[in-house]
């Protein structure tokens with residue numbers, strides 16, 4: 007090798023370029039043609055210019071110079087051709103490499119400069135003929151110009167002569183000449199590729215960017231694919247995704263693959279997953295498996311590896327995928343504005359092993375990568391400009407960080423490519439684990455058991471992929487690796503139902519234990535090994551797939567048909583709903599016993615320490631803590647030969663400890679002590695169609711607030727804490743939903759502790775808010791005042807059914823109307839309408855039901871408490887307000903969310919043309935009561951009553967609101 011020793015190795019994409027023989031031959035042929043034309047044409051031209059042309063004008067001098075540079079350039083071409091035909095191997099030594107590079111570039115630049123000089127000469131000849139005439143006699147100017155350009159170019163390019171431009175690539179056994187620059191030649195990047203072969207130009211740019219990026223974390227990380235790529239040679243690798251970004255990332259990495267987009271419809275219910283990444287992983291799995299199953303049947307070839315991926319954005323517990331329209335994009339982007347969010351890409355690698363009997367064994371390895379991205383505060387103008395660019399439409403979360411969307415981003419923590427669509431680095435590490443760190447089957451109890459069950463044996467060929475076992479977990483290349491099996495790729499069942507308890511890290515990873523414990527239920531405890539294999543029988547056709555599962559205590563075979571949902575998936579859904587009450591009660595109990603507060607002040611306590619502090623049994627505490635870990639509320643850490651220790655999860659620290667600014671502690675207490683007893687009498691409530699206060703609390707109550715809550719200080723305080731905590735969490739979003747600068751005074755009817763009122767005054771500096779609530783409630787409200795009170799918030803005690811309402815420009819009804827009977831709702835709305843003067847507004851904040859009344863569950867489940875009121879859809883609320891002359895002008899969604907639900911806001915204005923009397927509206931409601939309607943039917947009703955379109959944005963609502971303005 008002639009090149010100096012190189013400390014840096016090249017990435018695979020670059021190596022692949024040097025191995026591309028076809029292209030190098032094609033370029034060499036082109037160079038040969040150019041050489042022939044160059045020598046012939048320029049030789050003739052030189053002869054004519056030197057010997058057949060007189061006088062030697064400035065133009066002719068420049069032409070001679072130009073021909074000379076072109077001829078000199080031509081003389082360098084044979085060396086370049088030979089170099090390329092030798093597979094980019096330079097054998098003439100570093101000096102010759104430097105010299106020819108100098109010749110190449112000197113002539114190129116001199117040629118350009120000469121053409122510039124000719125142009126100037128022509129320009130002067132035409133535009134400034136007099137000046138030109140004076141100078142043209144002096145040919146020396148032209149000659150000096152030529153010598154000057156040669157001199158300048160040679161001085162500038164002189165360092166090329168003193169630098170070794172060769173580079174050894176031991177992996178390919180070649181030495182390049184000026185195709186790879188060593189890192190000491192450029193100040194910032196690790197390895198930069200230059201472009202004597204023009205085809206490399208674009209590729210190089212990508213590589214430079216990528217190399218720079220990866221080098222920030224670890225240079226060695228970039229190399230893990232290198233030994234793997236040769237193992238993949240000759241294998242059919244399939245990408246089950248049509249995303250151009252994923253395609254580009256993998257192509258740039260030098261991976262050769264076919265693209266077979268998955269037909270899997272991304273319709274998995276997100277509610278089934280405890281954490282957003284589980285959803286992304288499951289979708290990736292389903293995409294990859296669909297292609298892996300389809301190919302042997304439809305394409306009549308079995309891939310060796312299928313790669314599936316799914317990228318989602320998660321913010322405030324919500325999963326954002328691709329926006330369906332501009333409004334959706336707006337909703338997404340405004341929910342990201344000014345906040346940090348997570349981008350998760352779930353990746354599934356399906357390894358297909360064709361067996362002799364035409365069966366195919368599938369093994370699945372999945373993992374995910376999380377990258378945190380912070381958006382700048384986005385103005386409305388900026389948001390819409392970006393949305394109107396069209397870029398958000400096919401991108402998860404509504405933005406593309408690699409393009410215009412990059413301008414919205416303040417910082418990125420983690421793998422940038424993960425945000426673009428594929429976590430290349432993590433993927434390479436997983437491939438490396440699969441292909442280069444294989445453990446023999448005898449060491450792999452679970453897998454060997456599984457494989458023997460499927461009649462397949464671990465291959466003797468080490469290039470054959472093999473499941474990685476828990477025994478390898480300590481060899482993780484990264485302690486923060488987010489493979490579901492921590493370091494080792496999780497090899498798992500293909501069914502969505504077989505969701506793993508995918509707490510991060512080895513301690514909680516089910517793979518670590520070699521088996522998973524499914525939810526305990528009346529169906530019996532089931533404990534399955536994670537490793538499953540799926541055998542497809544092409545002759546059975548695409549519809550039939552056999553899933554063989556390996557229970558650790560006996561074998562179970564389940565046959566699934568692709569035209570129906572897998573049975574296990576349905577069961578999982580039922581089991582999750584069935585067990586929902588256990589999860590709720592575990593949360594309530596942990597909260598009630600102060601577990602989250604304790605672990606906040608003493609993280610790292612074990613079960614007996616916690617038990618002592620909360621005055622409970624060790625056994626019970628241990629079960630409770632483990633259950634909370636499984637629900638993602640706590641985190642546990644294993645300690646060698648000792649009991650595990652516990653600490654709050656981020657979720658618990660933010661929302662469950664009682665002193666957290668966004669604590670839901672008060673609301674959880676209310677659910678435990680008030681809602682729970684009511685729901686334990688649900689059967690009677692459904693039979694009788696009434697609330698069950700008497701059965702639950704032993705007291706009759708006509709008015710739930712005055713009779714049930716206000717009679718006991720304890721109950722009243724608990725109720726107030728509940729309202730306060732929800733208002734603290736959701737209030738700001740409601741308050742900020744509208745521009746209320748036109749209003750000076752507001753009255754929050756049933757404003758309780760004033761938490762919502764403070765949110766309004768904070769959001770609107772010109773607004774004063776009067777909190778109007780029952781005297782019994784307001785006498786306790788001082789317990790809830792913020793540290794810094796605001797004299798724009800005042801409190802007036804009264805009963806909104808009996809007493810005169812305080813005068814205000816804007817009336818706020820937050821979570822009020824759903825509690826009351828139609829009669830009382832109409833009475834209250836009439837009172838408000840009467841109190842309103844032209845220009846007044848009404849802001850309504852409630853859970854809005856979907857128009858088809860199929861959701862959100864939160865609203866429909868709340869209706870089961872059988873208060874005298876009811877839950878309504880946006881249209882129903884619109885109709886209700888319309889009865890009092892209020893027209894909805896628009897509905898929008900607030901960006902804050904609660905428990906994955908967003909707030910829907912509608913703006914209404916008074917329709918002075920159609921004032922309905924309270925009686926008329928009561929009659930109308932009486933006719934409609936109890937009927938279920940589609941959105942279309944509601945639209946019909948509305949149009950009959952002269953209402954225009956109400957623009958409703960559907961969300962999973964926690965609180966919905968209307969804005970009404972009296973004209």
Ligand SMILES: C[S@@+](CC[C@H](N)C(=O)[O-])C[C@H]1O[C@@H](n2cnc3c(N)ncnc32)[C@H](O)[C@@H]1O
Nearest residue numbers: 711729733756757758779780783805806820821
């Ligand atoms: C479900 S809470 C809503 C609290 C608050 N608006 C919020 O969103 O956080 C209902 C409120 O209405 C108040 N309320 C009930 N009946 C009332 C009445 N007749 N007059 C005034 N306030 C009443 C209750 O005391 C309670 O504070």
